[in-house]
Amino acid sequence: MTAIAPTPPVRRQLHTPQPPASPFPYNPGSLLSVQDLTIDDVSHLLFRATVLENLDPLIRDRILLKRRVALLFYESSTRTRTSFELAAKGLGADTTLVSSLSSSIEKGETLKDTGLTLRALGAEAIILRHNSSGAPWLLEEVTRLPILNAGDGMHEHPTQALLDLRTILAHLRYGVETLTAETLNGVTVTIVGDILHSRVARSNMMLLPRLGARVVLCGPPQLLPDSAVNAGAGISVERDFETALRQSQVVMMLRIQAERLAGMQLDLAQYKDAYQLTGQRLAAQAPNAVVMHPGPIIRGLELTAGVADGAQSAILEQVRHGVAIRMAVVERALTKTGKEGHA
Numbered sequence: 001m002t003a004i005a006p007t008p009p010v011r012r013q014l015h016t017p018q019p020p021a022s023p024f025p026y027n028p029g030s031l032l033s034v035q036d037l038t039i040d041d042v043s044h045l046l047f048r049a050t051v052l053e054n055l056d057p058l059i060r061d062r063i064l065l066k067r068r069v070a071l072l073f074y075e076s077s078t079r080t081r082t083s084f085e086l087a088a089k090g091l092g093a094d095t096t097l098v099s100s101l102s103s104s105i106e107k108g109e110t111l112k113d114t115g116l117t118l119r120a121l122g123a124e125a126i127i128l129r130h131n132s133s134g135a136p137w138l139l140e141e142v143t144r145l146p147i148l149n150a151g152d153g154m155h156e157h158p159t160q161a162l163l164d165l166r167t168i169l170a171h172l173r174y175g176v177e178t179l180t181a182e183t184l185n186g187v188t189v190t191i192v193g194d195i196l197h198s199r200v201a202r203s204n205m206m207l208l209p210r211l212g213a214r215v216v217l218c219g220p221p222q223l224l225p226d227s228a229v230n231a232g233a234g235i236s237v238e239r240d241f242e243t244a245l246r247q248s249q250v251v252m253m254l255r256i257q258a259e260r261l262a263g264m265q266l267d268l269a270q271y272k273d274a275y276q277l278t279g280q281r282l283a284a285q286a287p288n289a290v291v292m293h294p295g296p297i298i299r300g301l302e303l304t305a306g307v308a309d310g311a312q313s314a315i316l317e318q319v320r321h322g323v324a325i326r327m328a329v330v331e332r333a334l335t336k337t338g339k340e341g342h343a
């Protein structure tokens with residue numbers, strides 16, 4: 001009798017179809033999350049930011065001459081919107097702004113239909129800010145265009161994390177071009193305040209520890225739940241602001257996001273007492289730290305006017321770095337095909 005040998009398990013495993021890897025991003029030019037970027041990708045973006053910043057504007061504006069970029073904003077914005085627009089225009093692209101307050105969005109048009117309309121109008125990339133977490137993924141799925149996440153709900157703000165990184169490097173590790181998992185070894189970045197609602201905090205928490213930084217989260221339980229202790233490797237929680245400040249080379253202050261508090265009661269006097277960055281606190285605990293804030297700042301709440309305007313403040317530098325970073329990200333959106341070896 002001829003015995004039929006059973007297929008060895010190892011062979012069967014080889015032939016078992018694997019679940020498909022996440023399809024996102026569909027478009028290689030998209031930037032939906034900092035998680036989608038390798039450390040090499042980040043290095044390359046920082047490198048391009050510097051190259052583009054230093055290029056003669058008359059040469060730079062041929063890079064994306066007449067390419068079409070749409071900005072689709074469902075939430076208000078000053079820095080992100082303006083810097084994305086200046087970045088795209090600085091590369092020669094034509095830009096158009098669609099804002100939820102002055103478009104058919106007000107009449108009830110869905111994100112999907114607005115996205116398809118922009119594509120039909122010739123948009124080659126869409127920069128999206130949306131109040132719902134995950135909206136950029138949906139827009140990418142329906143349009144298949146390069147989508148740049150300019151902040152989605154309480155989820156992510158990848159270009160803010162990149163410009164924050166550029167600011168930190170400019171202050172602490174001047175001249176670093178090739179990033180590694182050790183570049184920020186020995187650097188403690190404390191993020192203070194409304195971490196629960198902050199997409200800026202989330203994107204920075206995803207990026208900075210991958211480069212060796214230690215991230216300390218500091219705030220009251222309402223704005224920084226105990227569960228944050230499990231936020232990931234390299235991230236810890238310190239409730240006492242003075243203790244956190246003493247360890248910090250970088251202090252990132254956050255605005256209390258009143259628009260997302262959803263009925264949460266917060267005693268502002270108590271908050272300021274415990275967490276406001278004052279000149280006195282800074283001088284006593286972190287006289288050499290770099291003070292950052294993604295903006296908009298609320299003077300007299302999360303920090304005093306003296307600190308915002310003081311010598312340690314890098315807040316306006318962050319804004320300047322935003323234009324260079326967004327030039328690199330917009331360039332990548334419109335030139336990356338997925339076939340090249342690098343970002």
Ligand code: ASP
Binds near residue numbers: 157294296
């Ligand atoms: N501008 C930042 C953001 O869009 C921070 C803030 O709004 O407080 O998330």
